[in-house]
Amino acid sequence: MEFDEVVRRRRMVRTYDPDRPVPAEIRDKLLAHALRAPSAGFSQGWGFLVLEKPEDRELFWTATTADDPDDGPDGWLTRMRTAPLIIVPMSNKSVYLDRYAQSDKGWTDRDESRWPVPYWDIDTGFAALLVHLTAVDAGLGSCFIGLPADRVEHFKVAFGVPEAFTPIGALTVGYRAPDKRSPSLRRGHRPMDEVVHHGRWTG
Secondary structure, three states: OOHHHHHHHOOEOOOEOOOOOOOHHHHHHHHHHHOOOOOHHHOOOEEEEEEOOHHHHHHHHHHHOOOOOOOOOOOHHHHHOOOOEEEEEEEEHHHHHHHOOOOOOOOOOOOHHHOOOOHHHHHHHHHHHHHHHHHHHOOOEEEEEOOOHHHHHHHHHHHOOOOOEEEOOEEEEEOEOOOOOOHHHHHOOOOHHHHOOOOOOOO
8 A cells, every 4th residue: 555545544443343353464564563663762662562362452441441431332442342452552761761871872860851752652652653554554443542541550560561661552453344433533634734834933
């Protein structure tokens, strides 16, 4: 598929065919492409938890969700649970602080305040986007979701995630089934001239 077509087709898919698992070769390609993401200082401070077994996926949903008033018979969460593959990208801040304390970088104090934004999360987000786009290119659907802040520790305990790693969200992946259009899409895309500024900020 041409890249322009991948971008055009990209959307957050919330309903999957539960009877069609993601082939191992495609799963491995998703992860291989994630590792091609850029990272500050080539730190690569990320980790990926891959959940395919039904019991692992069920544990994920149990650990990360509570009773949700929006999760009725046609709720987005009920539909999302049909995904046969979940990939949880996680960032590791300490890897970046250690990397930039090395001699070729020179920030020996590991001071987090030197970082204007948390590049450990940004870089892991780049990796997640590559998974998402690769899924589209392979003819699959995918959706990136955040984990509720009050459920992150439940998730980490449930899956034995080391303290240094923080999930930035999760990607559901699978073959698309008839989906319900998100009401948020009614907002439409903001016009380019509202968000793009040439030379200096105007408007």
